[in-house]
Ligand SMILES: Nc1ncnc2c1ncn2[C@@H]1O[C@H](COP(=O)(O)OP(=O)(O)OP(=O)(O)O)[C@@H](O)[C@H]1O
């Protein structure tokens with residue numbers, strides 16, 4: 030049973046300028062057994078936050094509370110945390126057993142206890158028959174599992190993982206992702222997992238913390254951040270390929286852009302914009318590639334949200350195909366049924382499902398709700 | 399913490415930020431966020447002295463009796479080994495639990511190298527490992543992996559500066575002087591394992607430019623917020639490739655262009671121009 034509270038945490042590095050925080054006002058309550066993912070572009074403060082929780086970086090301002098106890102000044106070894114780093118390495122001269130046992134030996138655990146913990150971890154990870162091998166005689170995936178085993182034997186109620194898969198090839202990454210998810214289901218260890226890969230975040234997290242430039246942009250389940258992004262950054266960062274954005278002018282239920290795009294909004298959507306005071310204002314329209322359709326049925330439902338466009342680039346991806354298209358000067362990408370695949374240069378009628386569209390304030394970039 | 403140092407200097411004008419802890423017994427030494435601060439005992443009250451003596455880290459460099467160290471710091475001319483090339487790895491380890499642990503830490507770290515000539519602590523936090531050149535030496539990334547491994551077992555936070563390989567002769571101590579300074583510079587950097595290539599720019603700027611009036615005035619002219627910093631650093635990292643940069647920043651290409659344009663208007667520096675970009679990159683250091 031463990032809960033973590035990050036109360037308005039700030040970090041400024043020693044050599045940084047006065048008001049230049051690497052992390053600002055990070056506020057999060059993590060529930061027991063939760064799998065939390067910090068995601069965001071390079072330099073947004075993910076590792077810094079994780080390392081403050083681990084005790085490896087000092088907290089400049091704010092409180093870290095673990096199970097009701099103030100932990101800002103607790104030494105890293107006393108925090109009951111196991112950390113898995115990006116560059117999973119093993120001691121080359123030690124066997125798999127000794128690699129996993131090493132941290133416990135340092136902590137003077139007795140032999141039987143160590144054997145019990147290592148055997149358990151090996152069993153969970155399917156490494157039992159490799160315990161006597163040296164790292165050089167293991168595959169990449171097995172080595173990565175030993176690295177996880179080194180964390181599991183600690184029996185810590187909190188796992189911190191900093192991009193543990195980012196140096197693996199794509200295939201191994203997918204299988205290790207599943208392995209970590211399975212481990213979490215089995216061990217229920219409260220986990221904070223850092224990645225810059227939104228797919229990893231979406232597939233693994235109970236809740237995602239989206240960060241940009243040291244600030245939390247949104248905290249929510251994968252579904253929440255995907256369906257109701259709080260601002261344009263979250264909308265563009267979550268989802269692949271990214272959401273399409275159009276700078277448009279909104280007036281009397283219709284949006285237009287300077288490149289010749291004209292779309293009529295469904296009544297429900299225009300009402301929200303009207304009530305929020307955006308009539309006759311510039312706004313940003315966002316629409317996901319999967320919400321742009323090529324079927325005729327869609328056009329019948331939304332004739333005034335249909336545009337005649339030209340395919341610029343297209344990719345066939347099994348059941349779906351991706352169309353990078355253009356209406357006059359405006360480019361966007363649509364994911365459509367494989368049957369609606371078109372070659373570059375083809376003219377195709379595409380319908381925007383505007384009930385699924387998002388609108389953002391042009392200046393603050395906040396979602397208009 | 400920078401704030402704390404500033405405050406300390408304000409309250410105690412005698413205090414100084416220094417590269418190496420002072421070995422003068424009239425001073426107390428502290429390590430604050432990786433920076434040594436030394437303070438003179440003379441003007442302190444007895445109460446202050448007592449408190450400080452409990453927390454200060456006395457410099458015991460002087461008591462190191464190691465032939466390599468004595469050679470490297472010009473204390474003896476006796477060359478400790480011949481006909482080999484060596485490199486010096488300098489490290490600083492924070493968050494060690496105790497002195498016993500320090501020795502264990504060093505022996506584990508040493509074990510990850512195949513051709514160690516010598517290794518030793520020079521004070522409570524920093525140490526030296528001297529390694530012979532062979533054809534199996536670890537590169538920087540491998541050293542980084544090893545240090546992460548050792549850190550994860552000891553719950554420590556370590557910085558390493560990986561020196562170049564040099565013949566052991568009378569020039570080595572002079573070279574080491576420079577590597578020592580580079581090591582100290584590297585402690586301020588984001589990456590915890592560094593070498594000549596990763597530190598040299600920051601080092602040169604600090605030595606030659608940072609405190610000049612020209613550089614300071616230039617810096618004042620540019621409104622450096624985190625967005626601008628990120629834009630310039632990323633442009634530099636991506637070799638001015640706009641598509642790559644806008645992807646890394648999760649910006650639309652046009653938004654990026656717009657920001658570059660605005661920057662050009664405000665500062666006169668055109669980030670599309672290679673030379674201007676490099677200059678701005680250096681200004682941010
Ligand atoms: N030791 C340090 N000293 C000074 N600044 C640092 C240090 N570590 C990180 N920073 C700065 O703090 C900010 C956040 O860095 P951090 O490493 O937490 O980002 P991140 O989200 O983990 O990025 P990445 O995906 O590159 O790992 C960056 O601007 C970085 O340059």
Ligand SMILES: [Mg+2]
Nearest residue numbers: 075076077191
């Ligand atoms: Mg990171």
